[in-house]
Amino acid sequence: MTARTLSEIGEFGLIARLAKGIHLQKNIIKGIGDDAAVLPFTKEKHLLFTTDLLCAGVHFSAKENGRLVGRKALACSLSDIAAMGGVATSAVVSIGLPKTCRLRYVEDIYRGMNGLAKEFCVSIVGGDTIQSPCLIVNVALLGEVERSHLVLRSGAKAGDKIFVTGPLGRSFPTKKHLSFTPRLSEARKLVQSFKPSAMIDISDGLAADLGHILQESEKSAILDVTSIPLSKDATLDNALFDGEDFELLFTTSAGVAKKLFGQNALKVFCIGEIVRGPRKLFLRDNRGYLKALKPKGYTHF
Ligand SMILES: [Mg+2]
Structure with a gap:
């Protein structure tokens, strides 16, 4: 060998x-x-x-x-x-x-x-x-x-909504990867009032880091293409794969998600949902069609 x-x-x-x-x-x-x-x-x-x-x-x-x-x-x-x-x-x-x-x-x-x-x-x-x-x-x-208040990657359940705390993509050319504010105060508000079921920070890219949640939670996910917040001049691919955005990616039950929609204290974007099944990631376009997505992202080797 x-x-x-x-x-x-x-x-x-x-x-x-x-x-x-x-x-x-x-x-x-x-x-x-x-x-x-x-x-x-x-x-x-x-x-x-x-x-x-x-x-x-x-x-x-x-x-x-x-x-x-x-x-x-x-x-x-x-x-x-x-x-x-x-x-x-x-x-x-x-x-x-x-x-x-x-x-x-x-x-x-x-x-x-x-x-x-x-x-x-x-x-x-x-x-x-x-x-x-x-x-x-x-x-x-x-x-x-x-x-x-502890939140692990492994707690996502089918039916949970998926959120991010800010726009994604082009962190390297915009130098956001050097100047970002770590989302500690957002995380504390979340755990104190909204009980996220799973959470991770986006370092490897949305697709890869959501992949880590799916891996640990043994679930699948659908991302709504039109709901993913893009940084200035970023494409969907930038948002999915660039990495080093250092926004929080988290899931909550549908009931908690409703509370999140109705508040102004915390800026969050709902980008999809967790579904049953073994660790698959899908993109849903504006016509409702699903496309499988590989959870690739920034790789060190
Ligand atoms: Mg991390």
């Missing part, structure tokens, strides 16, 4: 392989397979734990403004805590730097990160610095969530 390459199995094939048989103590509530791990904490709350690794030339241009790079490094992890319905608390930051990197640039990265940390009341409590052939930034972030 020939050795398989990473590009053959893809990022999620790789994660599935590595996760197989990985050691997990019995008290872990949710390990690999959601936006953050869920760990035992207090009587009322769970602890959330997530990490994101950013690399120059992959997640941002090597010439990018340092403040925006630092901001993005923390914002990606904040977005994952939001997707669990939680509140972020403290982070450790590790950074790999080429020898030639200017001190001013490194300080800018930390300034960008610190500004966002202040905004969301997150303490930066440690980390590591190493020399590296390319610039890499890793943020590991802790958060907490009331047990009753």
